[in-house]
Amino acid sequence: MTMTARERLLTTLDHQEPDRVPCMMYLNIDLLAKIRKHYGLKTNEEVYQKLSFGGGWEGGDMGTFAELSPPRAWKPTPHDIQLEEMTGWPKDGMMGYTWCEEWGIERKIAKKLPGAEHAQFFFAKFPWEQFDEVEQVEEAEFPDLDALGRWDMTERLVKETKDKCIVWADLQHTLWAKAWALRGMHKFMEDLHKRPKMADAILDKLLDYWCDATDTFLDLGCDGVCLCEDLATNHSLFIPPAMWVKYFKQRYKTLFDRVKKRDGFIFFHSDGNITPIVEDLVDIGIDLLNPVQPECMDPFEIKRKYGDKITVSTGCSVQMTLPFGTVEDVKRESLYALKHLAPGGGFCYGTSHEARSEVPVENILALYDTMKKYGNYPMKIEGYFPLMT
Amino acid sequence: MNEKNREALKSAVIEFKSDEVGGLVDQALKAGNKPLEILEALNEGLAVVGEKYENGEYFLSQLFMAADTMKMSLDILQPALALDSGEAESQGKLVLGTMEGDIHDFGKNTLSILLMASGIEVFDLGVDVSPVKFVEEFQKTNADVIGISALLSTTQPTSERVIKELEARGLRDNVKVILGGSGVSKGAVERFGVDAAVSDAAEGVRIINSWMKVNRK
Numbered sequence: 124m125t126m127t128a129r130e131r132l133l134t135t136l137d138h139q140e141p142d143r144v145p146c147m148m149y150l151n152i153d154l155l156a157k158i159r160k161h162y163g164l165k166t167n168e169e170v171y172q173k174l175s176f177g178g179g180w181e182g183g184d185m186g187t188f189a190e191l192s193p194p195r196a197w198k199p200t201p202h203d204i205q206l207e208e209m210t211g212w213p214k215d216g217m218m219g220y221t222w223c224e225e226w227g228i229e230r231k232i233a234k235k236l237p238g239a240e241h242a243q244f245f246f247a248k249f250p251w252e253q254f255d256e257v258e259q260v261e262e263a264e265f266p267d268l269d270a271l272g273r274w275d276m277t278e279r280l281v282k283e284t285k286d287k288c289i290v291w292a293d294l295q296h297t298l299w300a301k302a303w304a305l306r307g308m309h310k311f312m313e314d315l316h317k318r319p320k321m322a323d324a325i326l327d328k329l330l331d332y333w334c335d336a337t338d339t340f341l342d343l344g345c346d347g348v349c350l351c352e353d354l355a356t357n358h359s360l361f362i363p364p365a366m367w368v369k370y371f372k373q374r375y376k377t378l379f380d381r382v383k384k385r386d387g388f389i390f391f392h393s394d395g396n397i398t399p400i401v402e403d404l405v406d407i408g409i410d411l412l413n414p415v416q417p418e419c420m421d422p423f424e425i426k427r428k429y430g431d432k433i434t435v436s437t438g439c440s441v442q443m444t445l446p447f448g449t450v451e452d453v454k455r456e457s458l459y460a461l462k463h464l465a466p467g468g469g470f471c472y473g474t475s476h477e478a479r480s481e482v483p484v485e486n487i488l489a490l491y492d493t494m495k496k497y498g499n500y501p502m503k504i505e506g507y508f509p510l511m512t
Numbered sequence: 513m514n515e516k517n518r519e520a521l522k523s524a525v526i527e528f529k530s531d532e533v534g535g536l537v538d539q540a541l542k543a544g545n546k547p548l549e550i551l552e553a554l555n556e557g558l559a560v561v562g563e564k565y566e567n568g569e570y571f572l573s574q575l576f577m578a579a580d581t582m583k584m585s586l587d588i589l590q591p592a593l594a595l596d597s598g599e600a601e602s603q604g605k606l607v608l609g610t611m612e613g614d615i616h617d618f619g620k621n622t623l624s625i626l627l628m629a630s631g632i633e634v635f636d637l638g639v640d641v642s643p644v645k646f647v648e649e650f651q652k653t654n655a656d657v658i659g660i661s662a663l664l665s666t667t668q669p670t671s672e673r674v675i676k677e678l679e680a681r682g683l684r685d686n687v688k689v690i691l692g693g694s695g696v697s698k699g700a701v702e703r704f705g706v707d708a709a710v711s712d713a714a715e716g717v718r719i720i721n722s723w724m725k726v727n728r729k
Contacts, residue, residue, distance in 0.1 A: 233640045236613040236666065243664065245615045308618055309580070312573040316528070356619075356694040358712045362573045395694070418697065442695040446665045447703060479666045 128184040128288035136388060136410055136434050138469040140500040144461060146175055146491070147413070147438055147473030148183030152241045153480030154487065161484045174491045183473055185436070186289030189280045189345060191336065193223035195272030206230060209242045225266040226250065228304050239480055249307035257324040265332050274343060281344035291349040291390055292340030298329050298374060299352050299361075315366060322370060330374045334381055347388030347410070348378075355395030357419045357442075364399040372400075376407040383408055394476065395419050405429050411436055416475045417456075418442050426464050435464065438475035439490050444511050445474065446481045450489040452511040457493040459508040466502050513545045518553045525557030525585070526564075528577035533585045547592040551631070554585050558629055565714045572622075575714060579625040586629060603631035604724030605655040609641035611662040611670050619692060620661035623713040630721055643673035650678075650687055656727050657720055660706070663693045668700060675705040688723050692716045 126134065126142045134141035148171065150158070155167050164170055175183040199207070203224060209232045224230075227250035233243040254260060267273070280290050296304055302325045303311040314322040337348055354360055360367060379389050391409040396419040404412065412429075413436035415422045422437040429435075437460065439445055444456050457472070464470045472494065478487055497504055517540055524533040533554075540550045561578040564570035570578075606627060610620050617639050624634045635653050637645060646658050662668045671691045678684040690708045691700050700709035710716045 231615050231639075233613050233615045234642075236670070239613075243614050243666070245617075247615070309576065312576055313580075316573060316577055317530075356572060356712065358572075358694065359568065360571050363571045366573075418695070442665050443697055443699070447699065479664070481666050481669060 127286075128186065129286070131184055132186060132289050132471075135468050135471060138431065138434075138467065140466075140468045143500060144465050144494065144498040145184035145436075145471040146494055146498070147185050147436055147471050148175055149474050149477045150487070151477050151479045153239050154478055154482055154484075156240060157480070157484050158487065161488075174487075184288070185471065186291050186346070187280045187284045188291045188293035188349060189277040189340065190293045190295065191266065191268070192272055192274065192276040193225070194267070194270035195275070196270075197223055197225075197272075199223070202229070206232065206244065209235070209244070226301075226305065236480075241480065246304050249303075249305060249310070251305045251325070252307045252310050254306075254321075257320055260321070260324040260328055263328070265328075268332075268336055268339065274339065277340060277343045277345065285344060285346075289346045289388070290344065291347055292337060292345040293349050293351075294333055294336065295349075295351050297333055297350040297352060297378075298326055298371060299354055301329055302326060312362070315362060315370060326370060326374055330377060334378055337378065337381055341382065341385050341387055345387070347390060348382050349390035349392065350375075351392045353392075353394045354400070355393060355397045355419070357395055357416070359396055360399060364403075367400055368403060372403050372407060375404075379408045398425075401425060401429060405432050409433055411471070413471075414438060414475050416440070416442070417460075418475075422460070423463055426470065430467065430469050434469045434471060436471035437464070438473045440511075441474055441476045441478050441482070445478050445486050445490070446483075448486065448511045450485050453486045453489040454493050455508040456510055457490055458497060458504055458506070459510060461494070461497055461502060462504040462506075462508070465498070465500070468500075472498065513540065513549045513553065517543070517545070518556075521550060521553040521585075522557035522560070525554055525578050525581050526560050528574065528581045530577070530581045530584050533581050534588050537585045537588045541589075541592055547589055547596050550589060551593065554582060554589075555630060558582055558626065562626070562714045562717060565712075566718075575626075576622055579622055579629065582629040583625050602633050604657070604720075604727060605633045605635065605653055606657045606659050606720060607635045607637065607646060607649045607653060607655045608659040609637035609646060609649075609661065610639040611660050611667040612640055612642045613670065614662055614664050614667040615639040616663040616693075617661070619663070619694065619713050620659075623659065623661075623692065623716050626713060626717045627720060630717070632720070632724060643670060643677050646674050647677045647681065647683070651681075651683070655687065657723055658687055658689045659716070659720065660689065660691045661693055662691060663695060665695055668693065668696060669704060671700070671706055672704040690716060690719060 131141040131145050135145050155170055158170050228246055229248035230244045231247035235242045388410040390411045392413045398420050411434040415425055415435055415437040417440050422435055426435045439453055439456050444452050521536055524536055565575045610617055624636050628634050635649055650658055660671045689706045691706045692710045696709050696711050698709055708719050
């Protein structure tokens with residue numbers, strides 16, 4: 124019997140086999156345009172519908188992601204408008220995204236590449252970079268959680284999608300990633316190594332804020348929280364594992380305990396190779412680890428060691444196979460993963476991160492065609508699938 | 513330079529004692545040590561940091577802290593090196609930038625500091641740099657190496673346009689090109705025609721230094 128995306132992911136998180144492997148879908152705006160053109164579709168929702176076996180929203184089976192909405196009284200600045208136009212974030216899509224930078228972090232936008240609708244952006248100015256005193260951190264203001272309209276998106280997504288899929292409270296950059304976005308990467312690294320009181324003050328301030336926000340997200344009906352922390356490069360963690368344990372482990376646990384007390388789930392996203400701290404993350408109660416990028420970590424080892432405690436959400440490589448491989452490479456990598464990782468549940472598959480404009484349409488279609496054909500439980504995949512190197 | 517002072521300078525970099533390194537360099541200069549000897553001691557420390565990073569003992573924040581310590585020491589040492597003409601000879605030249613369409617610069621900046629510390633002249637073009645600009649800067653500076661930083665798979669293929677531009681101007685054999693970025697794989701050498709592809713700054717430093725050594729022979 125076909126499950127809803129909600130039933131599918133709940134079954135997966137319970138380490139049982141659902142009807143098929145939940146499908147992760149993370150496609151950037153230029154790739155979506157290429158797929159629309161390929162199929163003659165008008166909207167991105169139609170693309171998601173077509174690729175996600177009827178799921179029909181950004182993210183595929185993984186659910187919807189409720190962010191803090193801008194206050195209703197918020198007026199976009201020229202920079203906000205420019206960011207929205209240049210980066211192509213949809214204003215009226217399922218997620219209802221409207222660019223709103225209330226933290227004072229400024230972004231720089233790169234030139235668009237030929238033929239692209241989407242331009243890359245990155246943090247460029249950090250509002251706390253010049254802070255010398257802990258008191259300055261303590262006195263800094265964060266976006267008001269009680270502002271009128273702050274919970275509009277959450278209320279809408281819970282109402283419109285919770286019967287179909289999991290609704291995550293999207294905390295986005297929470298502790299590590301928000302701390303350096305406010306302080307600057309270099310300055311925050313110096314804090315961690317040389318100014319522990321400053322590092323503690325920043326992290327405590329963020330933790331308090333996200334604990335408060337989490338309570339409301341859960342009050343309004345979210346099923347759990349999603350953190351996007353990006354703790355590592357492909358090679359290794361940004362900071363030593365012992366330093367991560369010292370500054371972050373207990374703070375994450377405080378937040379996670381709050382969610383667990385209310386039977387919520389923890390979706391933990393980090394780019395790069397975070398292998399040295401996966402055990403710590405499992406210890407403090409994460410339910411789903413994403414994206415376990417195959418070019419950075421070994422998803423097979425992670426599933427073997429922790430597969431009875433966490434759901435491994437990984438995918439076909441967006442750094443190598445999807446952009447630079449052939450259709451056959453994509454099929455082989457997907458089949459190999461489905462064959463070895465899917466049995467027993469606790470596993471999601473799709474794109475290993477955001478698939479971008481350089482990915483050939485035929486490769487992305489090969490990924491989802493393979494999932495449609497071979498991603499059904501019980502797994503019946505035979506054969507040997509050599510991987511792209 | 514006596515062994516004790518040498519070790520003190522070296523360990524200041526390894527243990528990123530940024531508060532102490534300036535004083536140590538100053539003391540070593542006042543004691544009559546040659547600036548180049550001081551630089552060598554500091555560089556020995558930096559080499560140890562690079563090894564520790566590559567074997568997984570050190571992490572990026574430690575690499576950065578050590579590079580920052582090195583930069584602070586160079587701020588004090590540079591005038592003495594410049595005065596001591598002949599000793600401050602350039603170890604090679606590098607044109608560096610983040611590829612057009614991308615503005616990530618943490619890896620590029622770390623590489624830049626590490627190379628400057630090795631005595632290499634770095635012409636940093638910043639971020640979002642067009643292929644033509646890389647080549648023009650190479651022609652202007654007569655650099656030994658072009659370093660392209662590209663975190664995103666989206667912008668990695670643009671490195672091929674640098675190669676094509678060099679070929680079109682008949683300059684391809686005059687310069688080595690290295691592509692770097694967290695998501696860069698070795699396959700990029702064949703894919704885009706660059707001479708080396710690396711996924712972290714420490715490996716990039718090692719390769720660029722080895723090319724510079726060959727050029728100096």
